[in-house]
Amino acid sequence: MRTTLRRVLGVGLILGALMLAVPSSVLAAEGDQKITVSLIQAALIGFGYYLSQGPWLFGMGFxxxxxxxxxxxxxGIILGDPGKGTLVGAAINLIYLGFISAGGSIPGDPALAGWVGTTLALAGNLDYGAALALAVPIGLLGTVIWNARMTGDTVFVHYADRKADEANIGEVARANWLYPQVYLFLITFVPVFLAANFGVTFVTDILNGLPVWVLNGLAVAGGVLPAIGIAMNMRFIFRGAVIPYFFLGYFLYVVTAGSLSMAVIAVIGLALAALHVYYVGDRESGAALQAAAAGK
Amino acid sequence: MTADLKPEKITKADVRWSWVLWTFFSHANYNYERLQATAFAHAMTPIIRKLYKTPEDIAAALKRHLVFFNTEPNVGGVIHGAVIAMEEQRANGADIDDDAINSVKSGLMGPLAGIGDTISQGTITPILLAIGIGLAGYKTGATDLTTLTGSPLGALFYIVFETVIILAIAYFTYMQGWIRGREFVTDTLRSGRLDRLISGASVLGNVVLGALAASFVAVNLAPTIGVGVGGELSFGPFPAEGTGGTQLNIQTDILDKILPGLLPLGLVLLTWWLLKRGLNPIRLLVIYLVIALVGAFPFFGPQPNFVTDSCGSAIFQPYGKCAAPVAPTE
Structure with a gap:
């Protein structure tokens, strides 16, 4: 099991390295001519976008x-002009310089903007302004893929739950590293492959024809589903004499509108923990205190 | 037989393999419900294999780590190291229960996510990117890219330095978390202060989990109550226009005025209560998904446009403030 996984990791790394090493000379540059995207090139670009979200590059894809x-x-390498590609990528990256993905949400998808934006810019010979104008809504479109991933992946968690009951370590591991990848590949590779293949008009058609309420629904789910995960943790620690501290943490965050960093909240938590241990003591005395209070 | 059931010793190689699994697959099954839960359990598999030998113990250990977990994968590795140290002691008979391990995880994941994101995504990445963008030949304020010559060097510089720095931090924190964690746990066990420590950890865990609940769980209710100039009441799914008088959003103008964050808190407590009553989490998941999708359907107006307007007229809105995303310039 361990060796198989090692082998797969190795293959993943080599594939990733190959992506970087596809010599630009093989895919001939055409100078200022309009670059056409072949099926293989479109597939490579789609695969590159998948790798940017997939785990195979030592977790460094992100x-x-x-x-x-x-x-x-x-x-640029795939389409035969690494210099121009890097330049367009740099220009697009500038909008996402302050990009931070925190707490399982993303404000936009720099990767989709980068992969599709650069492809469209090179293939369509778009100038900087036009490429950038397209890259921004494409980045927003990426949040759709993100929401689909974050919602769909919950299936594998519940599968892992079942396998954990059976003490099946291998399946729990595969529910994390293997099965979700099939799904992720589908929702990342296919759209980028199509976009690279069919170009600007296809992308604008998608942007105009999306069933937006479904996407909004997934985003709403993104706010609701963590309640299940949090509630599951609460089953372990939200009990006894320490219950009030949960509410303290909650309202500390709400009334400061999230402006307190988690580190500050943790420092406050540590101070409270010290006080609690000093005055209430360990678990047993805490439980005794609770029992006494309940008895009265 | 009994000899076979004894936990094996955790070696540095085990922890290193655990780190490899974590670094590769921390976000392999990232999901809204429990974020990196399966990844944490996955990273613990080499440890669980060594420490627990009966199916009951293995199942319990897997389930213990299949709970909500989210942190920054590189700096947050210190948690894994510490948890491995706790599991080691637990398997060898120390009185460290599920609550204790969960308290430590809950208490540390929030702050380390904040610190880690600031270091990796907030500091190292943008600095290296800015240098890389410069090396790529991009000039600030350039509007016509055809006048510039690009250089792959910018991207190559970024890839090499980013990877080396981030991986070095990740490996260091993971191994240090284990080494220091083990010393700390052993010391605490020897001095008999373990129970007080766990008690304190559960306080910290609750504070952080409460704050995490506030930051992760979001409900944005759109319906409003309108009070006209003549005192007549009107109800609308979304802010109606030109009615005069006052429009009150049920959530932000009424419920939040009573108690800020009342709705998400209510949702969390309801979910906790339902799970405690034995409701199947999968059923709950499906129910919540259906409610989210139905609530986002524009029953009361036109379909929202993706690029120009993220709001529309649904009962639930995806974003807190109904701000339209940046429109593309033609």
Whole structure:
């Protein structure tokens, strides 16, 4: 099991390295001519976008391929003009310089903007302004893929729950690293492959024809589903004498409108923990206190 | 037989393999319900294999780590190291229960996510990107890219430095978390202060989990109550225009005025209560998904446009403030 996984990881790394090493000379540059995107090139670009979200590059996909600067380089290599590709990627990346994905949500998808934006810019010979104008809504479109991923992946968590009951370690592991990848590949590779293949008009058609309420529904689900996860943790620690501290943490965050960082909240939590231990003591005395209070 | 059931010793190689699994697959099954839960359990599999030998113990250990977990994957590795140390002691008979391990995880994941995101995504990445964008040949304020010559060097510089720095941080924190965590747990066990420590950890865990609930769970209710100039009442699914008088949003203008964040808190407590009553989480998941989708359907007006307007006229809105995303310039 361990060796198989090692082998798969190795293959993943090599594939990733190949992506970087596809020599630009093989895919001939055509100078200022309009670049046409072949099926293979479109597939490579789609695969690159998948890798930017997939786990195969030592988890570094998010820190490298996900950034338009890097996406630009690789799209450039695939389409035969690494220099121009990097330049377009750099320009797109500038909008996403302050990009931070925190708490499972993204404000936009720099990777989709980078991979598709650079492709359209190179293939359509778009100038900087036009490429950028397209990259922004494409980045927004990426949040759709993100929401689909974050919602769909919950299936595998419940599968892992079932397998954990059966003490099946291998299946729990595969529910994390293997099965979700099939799904992720579908929702990342296919749209980018199509976009690279059919070009600007296809992308604008998609942007205009989306069933927006479904997307909004997924985004709403993104706010509601964490309640299940949080509630599951609460079953472990939301009990006894420490229940009030949960509400304290909650309202500390709400009334400061999230302006207190989690580190500050943790420092306050630590101070409260010290006080609690000093005055209430350990678990047993806490439970005794609770029992006494309930008895009265 | 009994000899086979004894936990094996955790070696550095086990922890290193756990780190590899975590670094690769921390976001492999990222999801809204429990974020990195399966990834955490996955990273613990080498440890669980060594420490627990009966199906009951293995199932319990897997389920213990299949709970809501979210942190920054690189700096947050310190949690895994510490949890491995706790699991080691637990398997060898120390009185560390599920609550204790969960308290430590809950208490640390929030702050380390904040610190980690600031370091990796907020500091290292933008600095290296800015240098890379410069090296790529991009000039600030340039509007016509055809006058510039690009260089792949910018992207290559970024890839190399970003990867090396981030991975170095990740490996260091993971291993240090284990080494220091083990010393700390052993010391605490020896001095007999473990129970007080766990008690304190559950306080911290609750504070952080409460704050996490506030930051993760979001409900945005659109319906409003309108009070006309003549005192007549009107109800609308979304702010009606030109009616005069006052429009009050049920959530932001009424419920939040009573108690800020009342609706998400109510949702969390309701979910907790339902799960405690034994409701199947999968059923709950489906119910919540259906409610979200139906609530986002524009029953009362036109279909919202994706690029120019994210609001529309549904009961639930996806974003807190109904701000339209940036429109493309033609």
């Amino acid at each position: 820190f490298t391929l996900y950034r338009p600067l890097v996406a630009g380089l690789i799209v």
